[in-house]
Amino acid sequence: MHSKKKTIADVSSWANMMDDLLTHIARLTRSPRHHIRMTAVCRSWRASLADQKINFPAVCLMLREGGNCDNYNFYSMWEEIFDELDLPELRGRRYWGSPFGWLVSHGLNCEIRLFNPFSRATFPLPKNHSLIEKLILSINPEEPNSNCIVFAIYWGFLDRRYIAFAKPGDLAWRTLSYDGNDNDDGFKFLIDDAIYFKGNFYGCLNTGEIVLFEDLHGAHPKAVEFAPQPPNFHGGRTCYLFALGENLCMTCRDPCDDDDDYECNGYTIFKLDMDTKSWEKIYSLGDRSLFLGNCCTFTVAAADYPGCKPNCIYSTEESIHVESIGIYEVEKNRDKDIGLEPFPMSKQVEHLLPSLSPPVWIIPYPL
Structure with a gap:
């Protein structure tokens, strides 16, 4: 046959x-x-x-290739190059990462949208014609009955920094007013970061104070003072808010002696008592890994994400410079000023770093 x-x-x-x-x-x-x-x-x-x-339990560093190509590489914490994707949807756009598998992107045409680079799903957000400093995603927009809110930190009149918020499908951004006291410089509301924590939304100011965002679904959304700055707080660097178990915490980069913007002496970490509004300086993240930079600030349980070290801070510090990408081991730096150690990357990744688009942390398929 x-x-x-x-x-x-x-x-x-x-x-x-x-x-x-x-x-x-x-x-x-x-x-x-x-x-x-x-x-x-x-x-x-x-x-x-x-x-x-x-379920792909890995935190990835998303890097864009140089030139005018649309290639993006996802460097896994436990592999070398995870994969390369052609993403023309991000052409001419700046973007911020998240632990939910989604990016929040802002285009030259002032269009803002949520974009999932793996499923190619997208949700529109209202346009914003201001200079965007950071876009923060509160929760996964794909969760059932998700009440996802996106916060925009942007620069306005007289170099004042403002915050607005919107939900997918909204027609306009709503700006939060602030009830705090003005100072001689004109405006105190210099917000650095925001977080959704235990059913409420909080922000941290550059001066170390914590504000509570109220009436987001009402007629007069505003930010009110919630907690003072930590004692002996030295500001001047970006502050980040994050959840550590049941606690709301804040960290900021320690000032450098030589004012080098790309050198990092270390990080100071504070834990807030939500009842007494008092701060405690802490020296451990426990079993968590903290991710800072051009993304929503987030922590993961290191045991659940291969390649992550517990009690470590992974930072890109919102910069395209190689020197600012690294790992800060909290325990090792407790008594010694070792500072930021270089992020371990393969040679094929290192050539991607000099790009106009800062690298972002993202979890492609969160647990």
């Missing part, structure tokens, strides 16, 4: 593969790399796999 070899041409159209079979194959691969490549085959595969989530 004459046998005939099957070729690709004999196979029915790959685009018409049954959804059930395609998702079954995707589940069997158990590989983020293969999952991403399957979504890139064609539109029908991308649509079929849009809701097919896999």
Whole structure:
């Protein structure tokens, strides 16, 4: 009996593969790399796999290649290059990472949107014509009954920094007023970071004070004083807010003796007592890893994310300079000023760093 070899041409159209079979194959691969490549085959595969989530417990550093190309590399904390994606959707845009697999991006046309680089899903946000300093995503917009809010920290009149917020689908941003006291310089509300914590939204000022955002769904949203600055607080560097278990914490980079913007002596960490509004200086993150920089500030349990070291701060400090990307081991620096240690990257990653787009931390498939 004459046998005939099957070729690709004999196979029915790959685009018409049954959804059930395609998702079954995707589940069997158990590989983020293969999952991403399957979504890139064609539109029908991308649509079929849009809701097919896999757990990929890794924090990635997203880096853009130089030049005018649309290639982005995702450097895994426990592999070398995780994968490369062609993302024309980010052309001409600045973006901020998150622990939810989503980016918040801002274009030259002042358009702002949520974008998932892995599923290619997107949610529109209102335009903002101001100079954006940071965009912060409160929660995963894909969660059931998600009440996701995006905060925009931006520069306004007379170099004053303001904060506004919006939800996907809103027609305009709403600016938060501030009830704090003005000082001789004109405006005290220089906000550095914001966080959704235990059902409320908080912000930290450059001066170390904590504000509570009130009436976000009402007629007069505002920021009110919640907690004073920590004792002996030395500001001047960006402050970051983060959750450490049941506690709200803040950290900021210690001032450098020589005022070198790209050198870091270390970080000081404070824990807030929400009842007494008092601060305690702490010297450990426990089993958590903290991620700072061009992203929503977040922590992860190091044991759940291979490659992460517990009690460490991973920082890009919102800069494109190699010197500002590194790891700060809290315990090791308790009695010694070792400072930021270089982030371990392969040679093929290092050439990506001199880019106009700062690297961002992102968790592609959060647990």
